[in-house]
Amino acid sequence: MTGASQPPVSAKEADARVAVEVKALQAAGKLAAARERFAELVGRHQRRALRIAFHYVRDAADADEAVQDAFIKAYLHIGTFREELPFEVWFTRILINGCLDRIKARKRRERWIAPTPLDPSGNERNPADYLPSRGPSPEDQVLASERRRQLNGALSKLPERQRLVFMLSHFEGRSSREVSTMTGLNESTVRVHLFRAIRRLRSLLAKPADPAQAGRRIHRAVR
């Protein structure tokens, strides 16, 4: 069968091709075309990058900036991208390093700034949680919000590395080897961090919440 359609290209291969094209276009001085091709990569990895950054830095605004910076760095240094490494892994490494820098900077800042007010469960208050919005019923919304808050609270209690490894392995579905490449940790260390993170999270989330407190919180949220 001549002229048969080409075998489907995997997402990794497609990314690598686009990245190589961007590199070539940049080298040829066709910058507008390079940006246009790079926009494809942005669209494909933006959501994933935001999830990683959001769970790692624990702040939406910081995550937003970290992702923007990571894409800009990736574009500027795409000349150093090697085809044998998946673009996703290379980019995630850039993103993680950026997030780590932000966390360090925030810790330095927080030494001089009063801490953010916490609600009774120890989570940061998010005014958006108390505002009405469109979507599912208020009750479902409150329950979902409560579950998210609990998980976020538990995740924030994990050490940074455990949280990062858990997020990449579990939320992003990466193998230990991929996480190892992304984070620069040994594979065995990655597995240890993952196991400890799961064990700690389970124990944190298994603790029965104070029903009175939960009731108060739900009541307040509904109001």
Next chain:
Amino acid sequence: MRFADLILRQGHLSERTIVDAVMSGNRPAHLDRCDICASRAVDLSRWLDDTREIGLESADAAFPPEQLAAQRAQILRKLEQLDEPSRVISFPRHTARVDEPASGRRVAASWVAIAAAAGLIVGVVGGQVSARLAAPPASAADANLAEPPVSEPAVANNRASLKHDYDDALTLRSLEALDEITPRLVQTSARGGR
């Protein structure tokens, strides 16, 4: 099955082995035989699924599609700015010509400092030399023996003060004599009483 599992856990799998099995997808044969461990693996798997769902939900809730689109546009705008930086508008020629000689004559700050220090030293030395040349030469012995010159107004002042003291003394003495010849009130009253 590991030896530790066999001895310590009565043949059941450790939590870590179950986590490894669930996360990697490599299902150990023991799970097919042991209902307890199979149930533990299922529980863990469900918990992980729930956690993943909630985790992704919370991240996605923080970034609605509109925000994603805005972010994407912002990234592309920044990239455009990097690729095509703002053009620098050149100033008119006249201004440029005026600036050129000034930039050509610019003197380094260090040279200005050196010149200032040299000027100061020359000033101090010159002042000293001129002061020495202007003063008459005098030996150290002469300087010790010589009395300090007294000026005319000082002498006049001294004389005036001496005269004043003498006058005061004279006045007091004449008053004492006068006082002696003046009759006392006691004596006068005694005479009257007689």
